[in-house]
Amino acid sequence: MKIPKRIQPLVEEGLIDTVVRQLMSGKEATVFVVRCGEETRCAKVYKEASQRSFRQAASYQEGRKVKNSRQARAMEKGTRYGRKMQEETWQNAEVDALFRLAAAGVRVPRPYICFEGVLLMDLVTDADGNAAPRLNDVELSEAQALAYHAQLLHQVVLMLCAGVIHGDLSEYNILVDAEGPVIIDLPQAIDAAGNTEAGPMLERDVHNLATYFSQFAPQLATTQYGKEIWKLYVAGLLRSDTVLTGRVEAPKGQADVGAVMREIALARKEEEERLRYQNAE
Known part of the structure; x- marks a missing residue:
């Protein structure tokens, strides 16, 4: 096929020989099957910010590091340079996460390079060598x-032990190769220790898995793996081989409603006194 304009620089640099076909187009990128010498790989071409349906919400940006204070200020002000830096940070987040997670034993595509807004990585294939299907396209018993739910929970734990949370995990960004699930699409990945929304995002990822797989295994609908995993992580007890139960003990003892109401009344009284003092001046 004709070489897309965004991929042309990689061809000129000798990183890609030919473009075989378009594989898929999603909310943040278009993916092509390419040939690199004797290898068949995929090239993920990130869409411009104005074309993406997935927005770079502040909750995903929190905790991400930039090269210097000038870049940070430009990103905060939203200047042209700042927007360019924000785009690079968004794209590099996936590359960094892929390298980090691959080293931690997480099943993700192996990355090679991100050049001019194009990420070159392994093509995930099925047992016949064809592009692997998405999880939502696979009929399951x-x-x-x-089995897949258990495998993915283990992947989530490995990711968290490596300090990474996917942030948008669902059946649409999981591929199924000959050995099982492979996690993809990580530009919104967050740092577990540097983001105040890390806990809720982790729980949402795990809840998405339970919701999807409960269509085939209803017993998963009432599990609490997300809360359990995060509780263990915060306590410093989460390990790659931690045995999960899917249950979280309810807090012992009843809430002291009277004490809460007294605190509210006290705060209200203090505020009234402060206003009276202010008005008397």
Whole structure:
């Protein structure tokens, strides 16, 4: 096929020989199957910010590091240079996460390079060598659903032990190769220790998995793996081989409603006194 304009620089640099076909187009990028010498890989071409349906919400940006204070100020002000830096930070987040997670044993595509807004990485394939399907396109038995759910929980734990949370995990960004699920699409990945929304995002990712797989294995619908995983992580007890139960003990003892109401009344009284003092001046 004709070489897309965004991929042309990689061809000129000798990183890609030919473009075979378009594989898929999503909310943040278009992916092409390419040939690199004897290898078949994929090239993920990031869409411009104005074309993406997935916005760079502040909750995802929190905790991400930039090269210097000038870049940070420009990003805060939203200048042209700042927007360019924000785009690079967004794209590099996926590259950094992929390298980091691959080293931690997480099942993700192996990355090679991100050049001019194009990420070159391994093509995930099925047993016949064809592009692997998305999880939502695979028909599952109850046993397969339980097995895949368990495998993905383990991947989530490995990711968290490496300090990374996917942030947008669902059946649409998980591929299924000959050995099982492979996690993809990580430009919104967050730093677990540097983001105040890390806990809720982790729980949402795990809840998404339970919701999807419960269609095939209803017993998963009432599990609490997300809360359990995060609780163990915060306590410093989460390990790659931690055995999960899917249950979280309810807080012991009843809430002291009277004490809460007294605190509210006291705060209200202090505010009234402060206003009276202010008006008397």
